[in-house]
Amino acid sequence: MNIFKIGLIYLILVTLTYYWLFRHDGRKAAKAVKIGAKSLLNLLPLLLAVFALVGLFQEFLPPELIEKFFGTGHKLLSLMAGAMLGAVSIGPPLASYPIAGTMLAEGAWPPAVAAFILAWISVGVITLPFEAKIFGWRFALIRNSITLIAAMLMGLLLGGVL
Amino acid sequence: MSKFNSILRWWLRQRMLWMVTCLYLWAWSVSPVKAFAALTYGIHLFASVLIIIVAVFALTGLIKVKIGRDFISSLLGYGSGVKGLLIALVCGTLMIGPAYVIFPLLMSVKRLGARWAVVAIVLVAWAIKPQMLPIEAQFLGFPFALVRTGLIIIMAIPLGLFIEWLMPDERGSAKFYVKENVSGKKLKCGTKQEA
Known part of the structure; x- marks a missing residue:
């Protein structure tokens, strides 16, 4: 199973959980989305830098x-x-x-x-x-x-x- | 203007990104073709794990909102005993994908009261790959693959505890709390969630 399929399975499971949470408690679900998005945006530059560095290593070493x-x-x-x-x-x-x-x-x-x-x-x-x-x-x-x-x-x- | 300043300050704080940009400028001066190939490789790799990254961060939000601190503390905190360590071992074994995408999720669980050993055991147990065993055996032989997996299963918990031992003892800090019942029996303990 490649990493894309694994990611897709993860995402489907998480989306289903969010769907369930939205139906039960919309405010909590919105808060969870906000927390997740904020964490992701905070770490995105570092993640991009790490992946770019991986590329350099792969190519030069x-x-x-x-x-x-x-x-x-x-x-x-x-x-x-x-x-x-x-x-x-x-x-x-x-x-x-x-x-x-x-x-x-x-x-x-x-x-x-x-x-x-x-x-x-x-x-x-x-x-x-x-x-x-x-x-x-x-x-x-x-x-x-x-x-x-x-x-x-x-x-x-x-x-x-x- | 203040918003512009805060964005500028945020960009300037991204030291790792600047460092890698400088490395790419150097790589470009050495070999533009190789630098471009490196960037393409990095982008492809990032694109391949993007979905998993989004899913993990979405899960981080869910855990922070939905799962209580007391629950995590009793399940994975210092008071959880062997049970917490075994849960960490099983989680690390069963989870798939690159370990680094799970870091934020693990830290949110840690902030909710899990002990350091739990974080360390999950990351050590990541090298146990039951679903990959047939492929590993194909390249390296079954004895090699089985002994390697067995060694990590045996070593994961002692290693996790040793790593925790080298970390500052949180049980004595102000962040740590212990709940006791009237007879003094310890009910649950863990780290208080950071604000």
Whole structure:
């Protein structure tokens, strides 16, 4: 299911809830629309900036290019490189699997590949300013740092289990 | 005039947008073709998640208006115990789409009394993708996909609690409240909603 269809399902569900709320309490529903619209407008410039930045990263520093750099023989270094590559990449998890598959096929260390996928989904260097704006810098930095370290540790555990 | 000033001030506050604009000017000077391709990629990506973003913000409004602070506090607050943490784990697992679109929604739930661990667990559990498991297995093999998913299920709650432990303790702050009954038994607690 692509992201557009997922969004459409979300939107239909939310619209139905609004329809129900409008019928029961029009004033509350109008207030909810106002709150949602205001939050969205406040964050829209930041969202636009983040997406534009994603485009720059994709074009000037594509994952395929970084992938070449981390085909190193040093295991610990490749583990860190895998996690860092995942952290600076952005996109649906679906996009990380083929890249990770290529890495494994080319003989990359499995823990490094696992760290790459985990960091891809859970750590967001590019979205960090957005996360900090919402939750505050302290939470954003702690969460991303801890998750990055955890991605490497879980990668190592995975390597031990398999 | 004052409205114009406030709009101007609002634009000047958008530091991230200015920074990215400067980066694009640099990119344009290096390679106009690549800069244009980057902008097109960004716009396409934004367009693809726009619907989900609108839906999430609409849901944020609904939650703020419809769901009470007491309800969130008792379900996801500090007094909710293991139940709240497990709910966060299930929510993070089942929710789909990019994690960053859910940030505003999570913060509104947090302001309504949810604990930091709940926010952190949802974001960690985001990497559990049961619906994607067959695709992941196709590229990386079933053992890899299953062990990776299992590890996150095991680690999500300890990680969330550790992240919360590193945050300031809200239970001692003025924002935090605890409701007790006459015998002193804790009924519910959470953070007071910011005005």
